[in-house]
Amino acid sequence: MPDTLIDARSINTYYGASHILRGVDFSVARSETIGLMGRNGMGKSTLLKSIMGLVPPRSGRVTVMGKDMTGRAPHEIATMGIAYVPEGRGIFGNLSVVENLQMAARSGSTNAARARAKAGQDWNYGRVLDTFPRLKERLGHGGQQLSGGEQQMLTIGRALMTNPDVLILDEATEGLAPLIAREIWRICALIRESGISSVIVDKNWKHVTRITDRNVILVKGQVVFAGTSTELLAKPQLLEQYLGV
Numbered sequence: 577m578p579d580t581l582i583d584a585r586s587i588n589t590y591y592g593a594s595h596i597l598r599g600v601d602f603s604v605a606r607s608e609t610i611g612l613m614g615r616n617g618m619g620k621s622t623l624l625k626s627i628m629g630l631v632p633p634r635s636g637r638v639t640v641m642g643k644d645m646t647g648r649a650p651h652e653i654a655t656m657g658i659a660y661v662p663e664g665r666g667i668f669g670n671l672s673v674v675e676n677l678q679m680a681a682r683s684g685s686t687n688a689a690r691a692r693a694k695a696g697q698d699w700n701y702g703r704v705l706d707t708f709p710r711l712k713e714r715l716g717h718g719g720q721q722l723s724g725g726e727q728q729m730l731t732i733g734r735a736l737m738t739n740p741d742v743l744i745l746d747e748a749t750e751g752l753a754p755l756i757a758r759e760i761w762r763i764c765a766l767i768r769e770s771g772i773s774s775v776i777v778d779k780n781w782k783h784v785t786r787i788t789d790r791n792v793i794l795v796k797g798q799v800v801f802a803g804t805s806t807e808l809l810a811k812p813q814l815l816e817q818y819l820g821v
Contacts, residue, residue: 659740669720684739725756
């Protein structure tokens with residue numbers, strides 16, 4: 577099993593003539609939690625979409641589990657053990673909570689996922705509901721009947737039902753009430769403890785750095801900082817300059 581699960585090198589991504597990502601390097605190691613930071617419009621979501629094949633890079637290379645997946649279809653990348661929770665959530669509003677979860681259920685396609693299943697540590701229906709007790713109370717509700725926070729819990733739970741090796745979470749707590757946001761951070765910490773690697777995008781750098789091993793800051797499509805949470809917190813001038821603290 578490779579130690580580096582995602583390795584993106586020299587990524588250049590465009591929207592039409594607009595050059596969004598400029599030679600970005602980004603990697604995710606096994607059991608690592610990474611914060612992807614930057615102000616709005618700096619390229620964070622574009623980097624995630626480039627990795628997932630939703631916006632193929634014009635140049636550069638994306639390797640997943642040691643296999644070149646540059647330009648491959650999103651569903652092919654997902655089957656390599658990558659789960660993506662996009663900004664805006666993307667739940668199926670006409671399906672119930674139960675149906676949203678069950679339609680995503682699979683045992684996982686990688687050796688690491690199979691090892692977790694053999695050890696009884698896989699993410700099954702019961703474990704997801706134990707982790708998200710609010711969803712357990714709303715099993716028959718349609719996705720469109722849930723609050724924004726409950727929809728976010730459902731999208732994370734649905735992603736976990738695929739038993740991924742990497743969970744990518746774009747705008748983890750965007751627009752959520754503080755009480756619900758705290759619940760999402762609790763769940764992110766549980767995911768880290770379970771051994772699943774995570775990439776978390778969120779504007780609240782204080783919460784992000786409490787659970788991340790490393791952080792990457794993007795400014796105008798370029799990496800301006802890559803280092804541990806301890807290193808970042810020791811440089812308040814960077815937080816002020818690039819995150820507007």
